[in-house]
Amino acid sequence: MSIEILSAGFSTTVQDPGRRGFAALGVSLAGAADAYSLRIGNLLVGNDETAAGLEISLLGPTLRFVGATRIAITGASIDAQCEGQALAGWRAIDLPAGAELRLGNCVRGARSYVSVLGGVQTPLVLGSRATDLRGGLGGMEGRALRRGDQLPTAPRINLAVTRLHVHPRWVNPLPDLDLANPTRLRVLPGSDELVRGQSLADHAWTVDPRNNRQGVGLNGPHLAAADTKDRVSEPVMPGTIQLPPDGRPIILGVDAQTVGGYPRIAHVIRADWPRLAQLRAGDVLAFLAVDYSQADAAWRAQRARIERISLALTVAIGN
Amino acid sequence: MPETTPAISRLGDSALLLHWSIGALDVRNAQVHRVAAALQQVRPAWLQDLVPAYASLALIIDSAFDAVTLDTAEQWLMDNLPAALAAQHTNRNQRLIEIPVCYEPPFAPDLSDIASACGMPIEEVITRHCTPIYRVAMLGFAPGFPYLMGLDPALAMARLPTPRTRVAAGSVGIGGNQTGIYPCLSAGGWRLLGRTPLTLFDPLRDPPSLLLAGDELRFLAVDRACFDAPSI
Numbered sequence: 001m002s003i004e005i006l007s008a009g010f011s012t013t014v015q016d017p018g019r020r021g022f023a024a025l026g027v028s029l030a031g032a033a034d035a036y037s038l039r040i041g042n043l044l045v046g047n048d049e050t051a052a053g054l055e056i057s058l059l060g061p062t063l064r065f066v067g068a069t070r071i072a073i074t075g076a077s078i079d080a081q082c083e084g085q086a087l088a089g090w091r092a093i094d095l096p097a098g099a100e101l102r103l104g105n106c107v108r109g110a111r112s113y114v115s116v117l118g119g120v121q122t123p124l125v126l127g128s129r130a131t132d133l134r135g136g137l138g139g140m141e142g143r144a145l146r147r148g149d150q151l152p153t154a155p156r157i158n159l160a161v162t163r164l165h166v167h168p169r170w171v172n173p174l175p176d177l178d179l180a181n182p183t184r185l186r187v188l189p190g191s192d193e194l195v196r197g198q199s200l201a202d203h204a205w206t207v208d209p210r211n212n213r214q215g216v217g218l219n220g221p222h223l224a225a226a227d228t229k230d231r232v233s234e235p236v237m238p239g240t241i242q243l244p245p246d247g248r249p250i251i252l253g254v255d256a257q258t259v260g261g262y263p264r265i266a267h268v269i270r271a272d273w274p275r276l277a278q279l280r281a282g283d284v285l286a287f288l289a290v291d292y293s294q295a296d297a298a299w300r301a302q303r304a305r306i307e308r309i310s311l312a313l314t315v316a317i318g319n
Numbered sequence: 320m321p322e323t324t325p326a327i328s329r330l331g332d333s334a335l336l337l338h339w340s341i342g343a344l345d346v347r348n349a350q351v352h353r354v355a356a357a358l359q360q361v362r363p364a365w366l367q368d369l370v371p372a373y374a375s376l377a378l379i380i381d382s383a384f385d386a387v388t389l390d391t392a393e394q395w396l397m398d399n400l401p402a403a404l405a406a407q408h409t410n411r412n413q414r415l416i417e418i419p420v421c422y423e424p425p426f427a428p429d430l431s432d433i434a435s436a437c438g439m440p441i442e443e444v445i446t447r448h449c450t451p452i453y454r455v456a457m458l459g460f461a462p463g464f465p466y467l468m469g470l471d472p473a474l475a476m477a478r479l480p481t482p483r484t485r486v487a488a489g490s491v492g493i494g495g496n497q498t499g500i501y502p503c504l505s506a507g508g509w510r511l512l513g514r515t516p517l518t519l520f521d522p523l524r525d526p527p528s529l530l531l532a533g534d535e536l537r538f539l540a541v542d543r544a545c546f547d548a549p550s551i
Contacts, residue, residue, distance in 0.1 A: 023368035023379060024355075025520070025528040026458040125522045135462045136503055137522055188331055191338075232344065233459060233466070235370045235377030237330050259372050259459035267331030270382065295332040296388055303385060 001067040003116065005149040009061035009103065013131035014120050014139035014151070015113075016052040022126050023258045029238055030132035033213055033254050033277030034111050036176050037075035039306060041115030043313050044072035044092045044171065051119030052129040054145075056112040058280065060103025061145065063114070068097045068161040069153070070117040074171075076109025076278055077179065083164055091170040094161040108179040109278035118154020134214060134255050171309055176302050177274045182284035185251075185272045188295055190241065191234075192263035193226045200241070200249070200266055200287045208248070209281040213255035215242075216279050222247030225263035236260040239268035239276065251276060271298035323350070324404065327396060330377060335392055337376040337400075345468055347374040348456050350404075352533035357403035363395065371532045372457045373466075415452065415535045418500070418515050420491050421546035422448075426514035433476055433493065433510055445540055447471040448512065453498070455534045463502035463520030463528040467536060470498045482508035489514045491538070502528075513538075516546050 005012075015038060018031025032038035032055055042051045054061075060078055065071075073080050073089045080087040081102045087093060089112070095101070106112055122129050122139055131139025140149055187200060194200075200223070208217035225243050236242065240252045242262040251268060252260070253276070268276055269290065279285065290298070325337040337354065339347040355371045358378075362369070367381035380392050422430060422445045434441045453467040460466075475496040483506065486492070490501045492509030501507055502519035519529045530536065 020367050020381065022462075022527070023370045023377075024458065024532060025462055025526070026460060026464050027462045126527065132462075134505075137462065188329070191328060191336075232373035233457070234338075234372050234375045235330060235334070235336065237334050237377075237379070239331050257460055258370055259457060264330075269332050292329070292332065292389060299332065299382075300385075 001065075001069065001118070001153045001155060003120070003151040003153060004064040004066065005145050005147055005151070006062040006064055006100065008145050008147050008149075009056055010059040011057040012061045012145045013055050013133065014052050014122050014129055014145075015055040015131060016129045017050050018130050018254060019126050019128035019132065019138065026258055027126065027137070028132055028135060028256060028258060029254050030130040030135075030138065030213075031128065031254055032113065032130075034075050034113070034177065034274040036274040036302070036306070037111075037173070038113045038115065040090070040171055040173065040309060041072040041074040041113045042119070043310050044074070044090070045070045045115050045117045047115060047117065047119050049310070051115070052122065053113050053115040053120060056103060056106070056114065058106050058110055060106070060112060062103065063101045065095050065099050065101065065116070066097065068095065068159045070094050070159060070161075071101070072115045073103075073112060074115070074173070075112040075177070076106040078106045078112040079104030085164060087166060088170070090173065092167040094159070094165040094167075096161050096163055099164065106280075108181075110280040111277050116153050117159065121152040121154055132255060134257075171313075176271070176305060177278070179278055182286060183275050183279070184286045184288050185276060186269045186290045186295065186298065187241065187266040187287045188269060188290065188292065190264035190266045192243070192265050194265060195224045195226050198223050201289050203286075205249075205285050205287075207279045207281055207283045207285065211279065211281065213253050215253050215256055216251045216276065218249045218251065220248075223249060223265070225265065227263070231261060231263075233259040233261040234264075236264065237267065239270065239273055240264050241266040241268065253277070269295040269298055271295070271302045324400075325350075325354070325376075327393060329389060332389060333380050333382060335378040335380075335389070335396055337378075337396075339374045344373060345454065348454065348468065351376050353406055354400070354403045355532075357406035358399060361399055365392070372459070413535060415537065416530060417537050417539050418517060419541040419545065420449075420513040420515050420538045421541055421543055422513040423543050426490070426546075427512050429492075429510035430512045433474065433512055436476060437473055439473070444474065444512065447474055448498070449538045449540050451537075453536045455530050455532050455536060457532050458528060458530065461502055461505055463530065465499055465519075465530045465536070467498045470496055472496065474498075476510045478508040479510065482506050486511065487514065489516060489519070491515060514546070
């Protein structure tokens with residue numbers, strides 16, 4: 001089985017949960033920016049939670065599925081059509097052999113995910129199929145997909161599907177993925193304080209057009225770190241909020257470098273990384289300061305909800 | 320040499336950070352590598368990454384391990400740090416790796432600018448660049464990119480005001496008081512003075528990176544014929 005890329009969209013990549021264990025060599029995490037949505041997509045089609053799927057940014061591709069299969073579309077709400085029928089997200093969809101899936105604009109949010117039964121089977125590179133665009137690793141030759149690419153998927157599938165069928169059961173991603181605008185991100189303190197009287201949480205911020213998988217630039221009042229002396233680079237993480245000398249904060253994403261030299265003024269908690277991934281130019285966001293016990297509780301609650309979804313779908317699909 | 324105790328802090332809710340603030344940077348960096356090597360020996364399954372930097376070391380927790388919280392990870396670190404600080408040697412033998420570099424056109428677009436800014440002949444820039452034994456302080460920026468300590472201060476050069484959009488793989492550059500090698504085609508603002516034919520990062524190799532943090536390194540000037548020879 002394979003997927004043929006008839007048109008590529010704005011930036012469509014193969015992603016899984018990311019490349020772990022090589023950060024000491026300067027290798028970014030990469031992987032799905034909104035790993036929650038990819039995970040739920042995998043559960044909907046009956047895959048292992050860590051299977052690879054497609055990440056779509058802003059404008060989707062047109063895909064042709066060579067054999068019959070089951071897919072799910074999660075993440076940002078996106079215009080999706082097959083055989084002239086509009087397709088809803090967050091549910092399993094059976095496709096007959098040769099089906100063409102046309103994905104248009106992301107309507108709310110920035111990144112949608114297409115999961116396919118058995119997962120996308122591009123080769124593992126350093127233990128992951130994730131595309132690291134900056135490092136040129138994984139996915140299809142380390143790059144975004146192009147028209148004419150053929151993506152291998154699991155060969156074992158022998159699904160008796162003769163017509164398009166959208167399953168009625170669906171997953172509600174709230175509250176873990178809330179595509180409301182304005183959105184809010186919960187933050188923990190960074191190692192650098194701002195000058196007296198300034199706070200990230202005091203203002204609304206607007207997402208700059210310069211944003212990608214590496215980072216999201218923010219527009220708002222100019223901030224200043226209390227300590228501006230030159231410093232040597234230190235480790236950073238996805239979710240780390242850096243403050244360059246121009247005073248405009250940058251939230252690092254999954255393709256961010258492993259080390260950085262700017263002051264770290266805060267960190268977005270990992271339960272809110274899915275929301276972070278869905279920000280697009282012009283979106284408004286606010287920060288809410290939390291403590292470590294609140295961050296831990298938020299993470300545990302999200303994990304518990306995923307577990308419940310997994311259990312419910314296992315019963316429903318019967319596998 | 321007595322070890323100074325690093326401060327423990329947190330990088331958000333999925334990593335811890337050790338930070339050394341006292342002493343010369345090269346001494347602190349050596350401590351980072353000793354502690355990283357010692358912790359590596361007792362590394363639990365939940366410890367996804369140990370990331371050394373100049374004077375700090377991140378410990379990233381694998382989010383798949385539900386039972387491990389920042390508190391339990393920090394307790395593990397406090398339990399294991401004293402022995403790691405007491406470790407006198409890394410288990411890995413100190414490596415000295417020679418990197419052949421061709422300092423000729425077209426690989427050295429900024430070499431004459433460096434020479435005139437430093438007020439010395441091009442040959443002296445090359446000699447001064449090849450003389451020190453450098454230390455790989457850390458890998459970062461791109462997979463396998465070594466940040467090297469030990470540059471002759473006379474060669475320190477400000478970065479380009481506007482970074483190049485395309486710097487070829489193997490390019491050797493100077494940025495501030497650091498020198499480094501671009502492992503893959505990328506954008507970059509360092510001043511370029513040569514190129515190595517070696518492949519710094521290959522995901523199919525084990526380990527994928529030619530250089531590891533803590534390695535020692537020396538540049539060896541080679542001519543174009545040597546650069547082009549298939550044996551290197």
